[in-house]
Amino acid sequence: MLVEKSGGWFRVGKKLGSLAWFGLAMLSVGSAYAHDGVETVRAGIRGSGDSMIIPAAFDILLLVGIFACFLISVRVKSFLRDGELSAGWTLFSLSFVLLFAAQLLNLFLTLDLVNIHPSVIASLRVLFIVSLASGIYMMKKVLS
Secondary structure, three states, rough: OOEEOOOOOOEEEEHHHHHHHHHHHHHHHHHHHOOOOHHHHHHHHHOOOOHHHOOOOOOOHHHHHHHHHHHHHHHOOOOHOOOHHHHHHOOOOOHHHHHHHHHHHHHHHHHHOOOOOHHHHHHHHHHHHHHHHHHHHHHHHHHH
């Protein structure tokens, strides 16, 4: 059993704990990338030429990582079925969908495939953070 109640406290199994650490690592990478100062780094990577290969490759790598986090969160939610913690993991899954959409739009903007205002991407990232924080709050509320 991944989560079992013992003496009023919940104990998380090793498998779920390692998935949570992986998710937190991917979250820290994604939130560091969401910072506005990254645009200056990306401009430095591009250099004076019009090469978009490195920023696009970085965006694709982040998309793969975000999708992996989404799959992990869906898998954990399926382990929990309709338990008390499943609502928090549902919000985690939703937050990774929002981050994936923001990152995909950022990739399209980098490759000049769409002409979208960067505030749309920033709004999706804010919704990601709100959804993630809500999931953490719901899980903390259940575990307290």
